[in-house]
Amino acid sequence: MADLELKTRQGFAPDAGHESGASALPDEIPITLTVNGRRQELHVRPWTTLLDLLREDMSLYGTKKGCDHGQCGACTVLIDGQRMNSCLALAVTKDGSEITTIEGLASPDGTLHPLQEAFIEHDAFQCGYCTPGQICSGVALLREGHAKTAEEIREHMSGNLCRCGAYTNIVDAIESVMAKETAK
Amino acid sequence: MNRFSYARPGSVADAVRELAGHPAAKVIAGGTNLVDLMKYNVERPTHLVDVGRLPGLKEIEEAGEGLRIGALVSNTAAAYDERVKERYPLLSSAILAGASPQLRNAATTGGNLLQRTRCYYFYDPATPCNKREPGSGCPAKNGQNRILAILGTSEHCIATHPSDMCVALAALEAVVKVVGPNGERSIPMADFHRLPGNMPEKDTNLHADEIILGVELPEPRFAKHYTYLKLRDRLSYAFALVSVAAALEMDGDTIGEARIALGGVAHKPWRVEEAEMMLRGKTADRRVFAAVAERILEGAQGFGHNDFKVDLARRAVIRALSQAARGTPQSQTDKRIQ
Structure with missing residues (x-):
């Protein structure tokens, strides 16, 4: 937690050049997520949703993008044990959380939930x-x-x-x- | 979504400073409404201040004879809290009438207060909207307005506030605690949300540099005779066309204090204290309830598609008062209306 404070106190640079198409995007923010039991250090842009992170960066395609607006529930995952719509969760706000997706429900030996x-x-x-x-x-x-x-x-x-x-x-x-x- | 920077301050004081330093910043906690609006480019903050982990705002605590619910208490945690269920079942019932379990897990008490309207035109940047773009016009008045307001509208905006929780908080006369650069202040629910007037872009009286700390509920008085009756286009997981929070103090058949707040009909939870006074000392009776409903709906005006709401609201008030007087609150599972 102390480490997390350090990391976040500094804030992250705004995207000065975005509208003009210039290069400077905000720095990627380092976060830690435990996904299906595996702890991972990741770097995310502030606008990346947990859903996109799971699917695009971690190749966990089980979690589905339906409406992408919290209306259909296809993207439901467990965040610290609670079901939530991963499409409405910015990944950066879930730093330190434990995520369980459909891929993480079966036992390691393959026995289904x-x-x-x-x-x-x-x-x-x-x-x-x-x-x-x-x-x-x-x-x-x-x-x-x-x-x-x-x-x-x-x-x-x-x-x-x-x-x-x-x-x-x-x-x-x-x-x-x-x-x-x-x-x- | 537009590009933005992000900060996660470690204390309430730091969060207030962070907000003051970024005029185009938005506060994020659960994100269930803000992220949705950002995906539609309705909200385009240049900076997000993540208050989701601020210490001291996740608790439900005794506060004098009442209860204080921290701004970061999730809608789920508030609805299922034993003290809330026992002393303010109206609040618990209203929260459970709204959204889905997934959304209630993520959504916070503070965020629920700050939900923005679900008006189709507000949500669609391809159309004008005085709330989204002041001065651009209101196509809703002559457009698709089935879900929109019938009370307290202005020529500039006929949006409704979508919350169920807030309707119960209004009926219970909760007080919103906020903090800004000049310290803390308290805003009664009646004054928290605004009517659109000629500034529909302003939903609430919270200042841009203030953060919600929580809500305080006064001494519980309506744990027995209450109901939250929500009417909508599908039985679950939909916003209210009309909802009624009714709370009564009863001595046998005689009504003492009465509170009635309506959702889905105005830019804020709608209360008419004069109508509530009409119930005091009266015997619970359908004719009295009808007169009260008539008074509450005085001046109500539809805009075409939502004309039906006037009569629906009138009938809903009568039904809700009957349920509250009988002590048989509307079940949020069995949707049959008794």
Whole structure:
């Protein structure tokens, strides 16, 4: 944390020449992110979103860009354990955070997360584009513990749109994992 | 998105100084509204001051007989806080009526207060908009105005404030604590947001060099008889066409203090204290509620597509007062309206 203060106190130079097309862009800002358990030192421009950083710089294409405006949920990842829209998070503001994407949910030996298994079991997707966001969101929902019934699951999954309309099976998949966890 | 520089000050005092040194700077915390607007080139700050980690603003604390919610408390943390749920369930309910779990996790209390309108013209830099570009005109008045205001509008702007949280805060008479170069000051919710008048570019009375520290809720009085009734085009994850926060003190069937604030109908949460006074000492009764609704909607005017809102708001006030008087608040999961 002390190191972080040092780094940020100095601020970063503004982009004086941008409008005229001149070269000087602001310096890239050094940040540290732990992505799917791996700690990484990165350099980012202040306007790079976490979504673009994951996809373009880290080749983690599982997280999807849908609307890019926080309306569809396809870009949902876990930031310090909480589900958020990575398209609306500037990467620089998440310095020091732990990020979990769809690629980080399975165990290192390849065993899928119970919710991933349940999505397959319940046929909870058609085209699959929204699926990584749906699953990250569902994993967080299970941990949060606010939703107990199918109706509540629907409300708490309302931030994830599915244009194929696989909602019924998505709710079933989440409900099945919830039932197994409750039975434990 | 335009190019900008970035700073993450380590203290509130440093943040205030940072802001004072950059007139075209914007404050960022959760970023759920600002980053969206920057992607549309509606906001083009040259400098971002990241207040997201400032110490001392992430707590919910006792404050006299009330509660103080720090500016950086997430909407999720505020809505599920046991003290908020028990003493100010209206606030909890209103927050949970808004956005999605993902957005509520990122969005902060301070940021929610500073949300900008969702008017289509404000969001589209290809069109004129007096709020975005003062003096350019307001195409909304004769355009797509289904979601826009019916109360407190001006010839320059018919935008609405989109927040649910703020409607509850207005009804609860919360006070916004802010700090600037000249120190701290308190702004009652009633004075925090502005009507558009001839300066629609100015949403609030917060000065450009001030930072929100938090909101203070007064002594809880409406934990039993309240409701947040939100009506919208889809049942979840949509902005209100009309919403009503109603809070009553009840002694049997007799109403004591009453508060009613409307969302989705004006440039700020809409309260008419005179209408609230009409309820004091009265028996909870539909005819009384109808008279109150009539008073609240006095002077309401649609602009074509949003004409329906006048009647919708009138009916929503009556229904919300019935729910509050009965002590059966609107469920934010089961959307059926009882």
